[in-house]
């Protein structure tokens with residue numbers, strides 16, 4: 001994609017802000033595009049549409065942009081990414097090339113990881129076993145995927161021994177937000193290997209918000225219905241927006257919940273696809289550990305050699321601060337988050353005490369837990385296809401009546417569940433809309449648009465969020 005200079009972008013979007021758009025009962029001329037949702041995909045789409053000089057209206061249900069990629073700077077006085085935090089595969093992550101000259105610091109994530117076995121760290125040989133077994137587990141899933149689309153749990157080697165629960169946690173809940181039995185082998189195998197990661201010191205949500213600067217967004221304006229019977233009419237509590245086309249970026253769980261009524265109804269094909277791409281559960285239990293009592297390095301990642309699924313991971317001393325994120329996910333994480341924030345913080349304190357001794361509890365200062373399953377504008381964390389359901393991602397790429405395009409992390413075959421994937425899908429939907437309107441650039445093929453050269457796709461040997 002030709003780089004959009006900040007100046008040309010702001011000029012374009014400012015011009016569009018003055019254009020017609022929301023018709024609260026008036027007969028404003030239709031916009032070219034209405035974009036529903038100002039998360040990663042919506043922002044990417046809006047930038048692309050603005051660059052092409054087309055008129056758009058972007059509406060967002062929340063009172064802020066960012067969706068599942070948002071930084072809270074107030075809770076702890078330092079950047080706390082409530083959703084996405086890792087910038088995966090910086091070599092070909094579409095956001096990386098946009099960070100330049102934004103005054104934000106992006107730095108490589110440390111390459112090491114640790115595993116706690118009871119009250120001690122795993123020794124080198126034990127760590128090697130753990131990593132080697134993970135490689136075998138990944139290979140087992142990739143081999144199974146070549147034969148058909150089944151559940152990842154069935155594809156695991158039988159001889160993982162007492163490392164099995166830890167491997168199941170890392171590949172399933174920690175990597176994909178779901179237990180392995182609920183994840184499609186093909187979806188898992190298609191997700192690109194992430195050989196390195198980066199962090200943004202000011203928060204990934206801060207980075208995304210900076211990319212939305214200058215884009216006119218109608219906040220606190222939820223779409224309640226989308227009528228396709230004559231052009232596009234998007235109903236909101238503030239009036240109806242008429243447009244020629246629409247890009248809908250809300251999560252699969254929000255769409256499946258019926259929060260946005262479609263007229264005519266969503267075809268069964270799309271409704272089934274939403275069911276196959278239900279969101280998993282993934283939450284951060286954020287705690288401040290006073291004085292670094294456990295001697296963590298900056299951004300240190302620690303897993304547990306667990307005996308069962310009631311486990312977590314810790315990302316300690318986020319960007320060198322006292323903020324530590326205890327990550328809970330999958331069916332255990334879902335159950336825990338349903339029992340409330342206090343129960344989550346208690347779990348985190350007990351889990352840490354179990355691994356490091358009771359003294360650590362005295363060092364805990366402020367705490368807070370996200371509960372994405374309860375967040376009505378998202379209703380979960382990120383998608384992972386159900387066994388047999390990987391094809392749903394392509395189904396969601398198909399437009400409705402050549403008028404409405406879906407976009408978002410779920411609408412990407414290899415980078416699903418990531419900010420990079422959401423961004424690319426937003427750009428792809430914008431390209432399709434521009435082509436439909438005429439005069440737009442040709443969209444690139446699925447999953448490859450807009451990114452710098454990327455490595456050949458191959459089954460990943462390491463899990464998503466800490467592939468090293």
Ligand SMILES: Cc1cc2nc3c(=O)[nH]c(=O)nc-3n(C[C@H](O)[C@H](O)[C@H](O)COP(=O)(O)OP(=O)(O)OC[C@H]3O[C@@H](n4cnc5c(N)ncnc54)[C@H](O)[C@@H]3O)c2cc1C
Nearest residue numbers: 037039040041061067068084085086222223408409418419
């Ligand atoms: C806890 C957690 C950790 C994660 N960690 C990582 C990570 O480390 N790295 C990574 O790359 N990814 C991570 N992810 C995934 C990443 O956050 C998502 O893939 C990405 O942010 C999704 O962007 P999106 O545009 O598809 O959807 P969203 O961000 O959900 O955007 C959709 C927008 O639509 C809005 N909306 C909803 N309903 C309506 C309506 N009716 N009308 C108008 N607007 C509406 C929402 O408020 C939202 O702003 C994580 C996610 C979570 C939850």
